[in-house]
Amino acid sequence: xxxxxxxxxxxxxxxxxxxxxxxxxxxxxxxxxxxxxxxxxxxxxxxxxxxxxxxxxxxxxxxxxxxxxxxxxxxxxxxxxxxxxxxxxxxxxxxxxxxxxxxxxxxxxxxxxxxxxxxxxxxxxxxxxxxxxxxxxxxxxxxxxxxxxxxxxxxxxxxxxxxxxxxxxxxxxxxxxxxxxxxxxxxxxxxxxxxxxxxxxxxxxxxxxxxxxxxxxxxxxxxxxxxxxxxxxxxxxxxxxxxxxxxxxxxxxxxxxxxxxxxxxxxxxxxxxxxxxxxxxxxxxxxxxxxxxxxxxxxxxxxxxxxxxxxxxxxxxxxxxxxxxxxxxxxxxxxxxxxxxxxxxxxxxxxxxxxxxxxxxxxxxxxxxxxxxxxxxxxxxxxxxxxxxxxxxxxxxxxxxxxxxxxxxxxxxxxxxxxxxxxxxxxxxxxxxxxxxxxxxxxxxxxxxxxxxxxxxxxxxxxxxxxxxxxxxxxxxxxxxxxxx
DNA sequence: GGTTACGGT
Numbered sequence: 086x087x088x089x090x091x092x093x094x095x096x097x098x099x100x101x102x103x104x105x106x107x108x109x110x111x112x113x114x115x116x117x118x119x120x121x122x123x124x125x126x127x128x129x130x131x132x133x134x135x136x137x138x139x140x141x142x143x144x145x146x147x148x149x150x151x152x153x154x155x156x157x158x159x160x161x162x163x164x165x166x167x168x169x170x171x172x173x174x175x176x177x178x179x180x181x182x183x184x185x186x187x188x189x190x191x192x193x194x195x196x197x198x199x200x201x202x203x204x205x206x207x208x209x210x211x212x213x214x215x216x217x218x219x220x221x222x223x224x225x226x227x228x229x230x231x232x233x234x235x236x237x238x239x240x241x242x243x244x245x246x247x248x249x250x251x252x253x254x255x256x257x258x259x260x261x262x263x264x265x266x267x268x269x270x271x272x273x274x275x276x277x278x279x280x281x282x283x284x285x286x287x288x289x290x291x292x293x294x295x296x297x298x299x300x301x302x303x304x305x306x307x308x309x310x311x312x313x314x315x316x317x318x319x320x321x322x323x324x325x326x327x328x329x330x331x332x333x334x335x336x337x338x339x340x341x342x343x344x345x346x347x348x349x350x351x352x353x354x355x356x357x358x359x360x361x362x363x364x365x366x367x368x369x370x371x372x373x374x375x376x377x378x379x380x381x382x383x384x385x386x387x388x389x390x391x392x393x394x395x396x397x398x399x400x401x402x403x404x405x406x407x408x409x410x411x412x413x414x415x416x417x418x419x420x421x422x423x424x425x426x427x428x429x430x431x432x433x434x435x436x437x438x439x440x441x442x443x444x445x446x447x448x449x450x451x452x453x454x455x456x457x458x459x460x461x462x463x464x465x466x467x468x469x470x471x472x473x474x475x476x477x478x479x480x481x482x483x484x485x486x487x488x489x490x491x492x493x494x495x496x497x498x499x500x501x502x503x504x505x506x507x508x509x510x511x512x513x514x515x516x517x518x519x520x521x522x523x524x525x526x527x528x529x530x531x532x533x534x535x536x537x538x539x540x541x542x543x544x545x546x547x548x549x550x551x552x553x554x555x556x557x558x559x560x561x562x563x564x565x566x567x568x569x570x
Numbered sequence: 571g572g573t574t575a576c577g578g579t
Contacts, residue, residue, distance in 0.1 A: 158574075
């Protein structure tokens, strides 16, 4: 079999891919005896995800690394492994980590490719060593390739290892202490792979962190505190003042702009009792976990939203309407905000408002690295990045709207009312409204049956409490502006 | 946890 776990190595065969991952990331693997038989019995096919125990490395005639699974020899002192050859079920935790590796590898390839284009003509394999940013590369003593040790402990991320000295001992450069592999032969779509530990050189995994740098950069000499909006929150003396830095390079929506928009929205529309709240807040969490998935494909003919790109590609036919899978990319993510009083809000950001916020329309960030950079750079200004940086708390002004949820009475009327005091939606209504912009709009045009709870009540609640009360929020009218624009 | 490893183009 030809396998990959998205790890490159100069001693792997195949430079470019032809149905395999591009780059030197495919490895030839021989199964002997019962292993070969098992593989056939469980019908291993191209594209399957496998877990193989006790692979042994060897150098072939050309000094390329190969893997071997030797058969068990009765009479030897050795132990017979349990399920040495196994297909991974989709819900296996290894599958997730493998997909993550794949995504990261793809990003790496894109970046590498761009670099090559810019420098015009350097060979494909160069530059590998130059992209380094890997925390603590740790050579592991004797390690097995794809196997046995079930240590999932050290996260999904493979450790870049030393360049193996093949002929001698077992490969000193394992992919990770335990990593599943993908079987390929042909037909793997484009780029695969992961990090490239070519000769000790750790690889960059998170292509998204240009942010931290920028923050530091442009600071206006004379005006450190420039551009704070008129909004001056009151804050208990016990609460430390929010760091004023962070906002250096950014100019964020002035409060009056927000308020004008809010007033206009209220005037123009619908809503009586619609609640807008302006906040100075920071993002302390977000979903999905990877910025790549902040935008994803959505069917243009029905409301179906495809699962995250980093986990799988959109199928040819839309599972929602069954018709031809025509889709476009839309933003859809959540921020967890904490304001200056440490009040927590989980805030939905739909495509429209994400576009306003970020300043760029949604696109396929997995395929288009420029797109990714634009988005990542912009979000970095408010401290949202794949790379954790807790050192700085960046507050920005924003506006959120309380989602109004219609009562849907599948549940015996009154039950949820009793529990919640009359104005809150049933769990069913909540589920339907969640993350669905269309629902939101219909909700708006039909004012909620009873007045919303007071601002004070709502904002005093923790996120959890809010959620249990059926309160959800959407980000609206917020822009991140660069100072120099 | 403890143990061993051939062969094929």
